[in-house]
Amino acid sequence: MLDQRLREGTTTVLPEAIHGMGGVGKTQLAIEYAYRHQSEYDIVWWIPAERPGQIGQALVELAQRLGLVTTTEANIAGPAVREALREGRPYSRWLLIFDNADNPEQVRHYFPQGGNGTILVTSRNRRWGQVGGSLEVDVFTREESKELLRRSGPPLRDEEADALAEALGDLPLALEQAAAWRAETGMPASEYLRLFENKRMELLEVAPPPDYQLPVAAAWNVSLDHLETRSPAALRLLQLCSYFAPDPISRSIFSGLGNSSIFPELDAALNDPMRLARAIREVNRYSLARIDHRTNSIEMHRLVQLVLNNRMTPEEQSRMRHGAHTLLAAADPKTPVSPASWPRYAELYSHVIASDAMKSDQPWVRQLVRNIAEYLYFWGDHDVSVDFSEQAWQSWLAIFGEEDQQTLLMGQWLCYMYWVVGRFDDAARLVAHLREVYERTAPADQEDTREDALDALQLEAAVRRVEGRFATGAELDRIAYERAHRAFGEEDPTTLNIAHNFGVSLRHAGDFRQALELDRSTLALKLRLLGREDRRTLITENSVATDVRETGDYVGARALQEPILATCRDMFGHGNPTTIETMRQLSEACRKEGDHLRALELATEAHAQFTRRYGDTHPQSLAAALTLSVALRQNGDLQAARTRGLKACEGYRQIYDQHHPHVLSADVDLAVTLRLLGQPEEARRLDETALASLADRLGAGHPLALICAINLASDLAALGLHEEARRRGEDTLALCRSTFGEDHPTTLMCAANLSVDLASVGAEDQAADLRRDTLDRMTRVLDAPRQEFESGMGHPATAQFREGLRANCDIDPLPL
Known part of the structure; x- marks a missing residue:
């Protein structure tokens, strides 16, 4: 039936969804379809879709598999993949399987909008039927259930198979577990039914699960009771895994216990590779988890995790959750800015959410949560970073209070992310709250030396700039700079960072000569202390070029900015935001210097790259659109300049106040074009x-x-x-x-x-x-x-x- 439905027409816009309750085999059906029809596709790609961050990582990996020349950043690789699949490059026949995609609104925008491929979705959510075709997967027919039970273990008479299938509710997950148990133990059907009924009654007396979960819980408890006697370490390992996401768990994560302790029998296995291997072998014998030897990982169904969780006492639950958090923190590469660490953070991301790591009071776990938030930003998934940061901020506020230092730092990060995605009102409200907390809690003798308070002051300055209050922003940055200079000296990295930001504010306030003097001094210090290959040095060098341009030396500005762009391309790559922004500013320098053709070439490329990365409503895309509009006008294409200019004006009004200087600047540039078009x-x-x-x-x-x-x-x-x-x-x-x-x-x-x-x-x-x-x-x-x-x-x-x-x-x- 699934094959027939997928052949009825193109499904790239309207996917075919397989939906049904947990444990009925939606994922297995998708796998079976892909296996049987793999010859009909050039490429088949499996995409875990429970969380947006997982989708982004799968698309990054697909970009590499397609041989696309792109970065490992999500907001570049994702659009590149969708466009390539739409165009059929290099494969026109493709199958994308979005597994466990429960939220259509979160997932749908990841679909290619056209092409000759197929999209298959598995979900527990019936609402997918409103998006495209929908096929509901129910429990097995009785004959299918009996066939599965007869495949292994001692022979079954028809009435025995029927009785087992009836007891197990024809639920595939429960049937599979019972079959694996019988195959391993050789237990007669009558004995298994007796054990199963005992477990079912125990569940009904304590905390009965939903009807469809009862057979799974009873079947698994039969096996878990036996495992508890045969291999306590294996049972403890499964209990630990129940606090991870129902995604592959790399065995390397289990090696990070160190001197910590969860349970003695589990500690021994986690600290001894041989004992861990034996425990995993026991788990595999009874099909209690999926062991993937190719990826060296363990994966457990979410219903089974629920069964394991319900078996534990509150103390056991607390210790297992704490143990999961400890292992996750130990696996943290602690370098969210580094692309080399992103695959590890992609793996940790879903486990951090599933384990409720945001509620942990362990300092290193809280640091991991902050690092995940930063990784999501540097990796390029800004919206997901905002959502994750908001969840962490709200959790920490409720648990630790607004005066907790880690909570304040997360608040600063969330404020920055609001600023990045253009949610300036939210940034303004949050920064006002943070400043009030700092002023209320900071000891008088530490007012000038608390780096977190200085960071908050700078954040407020940045928010005032986006509000268009340039003089206020410059005054706040001046205060921060003077405090840092007194407390740390001019060569301290904190002082240098604040000095750079002060230069930004001075430019917006219109004091270009003072900005140039400060930026040249800051650049000289950074060159001596950090070297030119450091990103912090390069952005200040670019600021000096901008200052030179604004003070009227257009030739000098271009001469400075040309090598900066070349260095950015070498250090960060052509598609990096720092490189693109440098390209845009070089376009402006070239235009003012008089080279209009070169300016148009650079402006066109910068605009294309920013819109490809962020869409056409992001602040950097709008700035690039305005630069392109002016470049088009200077090259005589007034109609195109008017079109770009109008879009920039409309876009700026969507993210800034109508009296913001950026909004008014776009109007001024558009007015020149209109006058030249005969509309004075x-x-x-x-x-x-x-x-x-x-x-x-x-x-x-x-x-x-x-x-x-x-x-x-x-x-x-x-x-x-x-x-x-x-x-x-x-x-x-x-x-x-x-x-x-x-x-x-x-x-x-x-x-x-x-x-x-x-x-x-x-x-x-x-x-x-x-x-x-x-x-x-x-x-x-x-x-x-x-x-x-x-x-x-x-x-x-x-x-x-x-x-x-x-x-x-x-x-x-x-x-x-």
């Missing part, structure tokens, strides 16, 4: 609204407000309002000279436009003087460095000015 009135409306908000929030002399004002003057001139344009230009030029200096390119653009407006209102002499002075400065500031760099090529802005064309000023939102 719409451009004026955008610029006037943006200028009012920017001046109110940042001040009229902030660089963003000044760029907006320059463009507004151009809107007024395009509408024939030359006197208004002149007045706007004169006011803005005075502020530009104060903020940027007389020779900054932005000041020169403002002066160039004002000279045109002066001529338009009849002030010819004043216009000529300003034009002559501005042209001399532009030649010196823009042309001369570029001619040396580009072998005689002048700057396009100077050429446009000579032709009497107005200059357009762009805003490149800085990374928050």
Whole structure:
């Protein structure tokens, strides 16, 4: 029947789901189908799907199997796999089996959207029938049950097989266990039925399980009673495994007990490879768990775990859970940032959740929980990291309280993750809570020296930046920097990290010269203490290049940023976020330096890579879209620039407040494109609204407000309002000279436009003087460095000015 249903049509969008209660053999049916029809597929891939993190890891492994040139990061490999399967690269006939996928909403977006393959889902959830085809798996027919029972063990008469099948409820998992028991012991059917009935009655008297679980529990208790007598160590091993996930448990995890203790008989097995091997052999004899010798792992059905758990006393349960936590903590590589550790963390992830490790009070277990949260981020599954971190934060709040240090650290991490995924309101609320706790609990003599409190202060500064409160963010970072400098000295890694963040805030506050001075000092220290190959050094080196660009040295900025990009590619790879962001910023440097074709090439690639990694609504994707929009406009493709610009404006409004400087900056850039497309009135409306908000929030002399004002003057001139344009230009030029200096390119653009407006209102002499002075400065500031760099090529802005064309000023939102 399953074969027929799968042949009825394409199932890549609407999968075929096998659903039914636990123990009826859904997974076995999927395995049997894959086995019988393997010749019809080029590749068959099994995907554990109970938790999203497991799906991501399976897709990473599939990417490697498909030979895709990609990273081991989930948010890169996953989309690459889906696209390759959709296109049939390198295989057009594929079968994906999502096993135990109980939540359609969590799982469905991992499916390829097209192609010639097949998707098969196993689940206990009937709701899959609303997504695609659905096949319910029930218990065996009586004849199927009797056939399974007759395959092994002593011969059975028909009435004996029928009686056994009746007692076992025709449930495949229970039947399999009974058959394995009879095969191993040779016990007559009548004796097995007597033992089974005794166990069934015991279960009914104590805590009766659901009807469909009763046969499984009774059948397993028959075997477990025997194992308890024959091999106590084997029984204890099974009890321990009941606190892991119903996924493969690597035998290497059992080697981490060390000097800890769970139960004496179990301790002896865990500390002796030979005794452990004997215990596993006993488990295998009675089919009490699935032993996979290829992967050297043990796996247990979730219903069997429940049976084992229910047999234990509260004390035994507590000790086994504690033992599982101890072994998991010992298996922690303690390097969540390292790709080499990610496969181990992928294995630990599901066991940490299943064992309730978040509720452990063991320090190393709590550290493991934090490391899993960080691994999920560095591995690239940001949404899963947020969910996991939220669960840990809430658990620790309830158990340990808000003043517990580990709880506070998890709160900081969760705040950072909110910031990463653009949940800025949640980040703001959480950081306010964290700061209140730190201020309330910090001893007065430790206010300046607690690193966790300094981290919280920096987090608050970052949140204020995403709120658009740049001056407040800079003040918080200044306080953190001064405290760290006093407490630890300028060469301490904590101080260097805070110094870098202070530079970020200074740039957003518009103080580019102070940012450049601080970043150069920080870079010199990092080069001496960490070396250039350290990521922390490289990001500060990139900050220096950005500062150089914003202070007006476009050629110098490009010359700095080109080798930084090359180093990022060598160190991190082409698809790493740090590499992509460096590429985007190099595009901006190239555009301002005058190389518009190179800028467009870099902007196109950066935008494609960010959207492939994060989708098109992530903050970094939106910044890349805006960079691409401006690059398209500078290359003459106004319609494409308008399309990209509109999408960037819409996207920014979805994640930031409508008065956020990034939102208004996107409006200012779009307004330039609209004016060039012959829509000066719409451009004026955008610029006037943006200028009012920017001046109110940042001040009229902030660089963003000044760029907006320059463009507004151009809107007024395009509408024939030359006197208004002149007045706007004169006011803005005075502020530009104060903020940027007389020779900054932005000041020169403002002066160039004002000279045109002066001529338009009849002030010819004043216009000529300003034009002559501005042209001399532009030649010196823009042309001369570029001619040396580009072998005689002048700057396009100077050429446009000579032709009497107005200059357009762009805003490149800085990374928050």
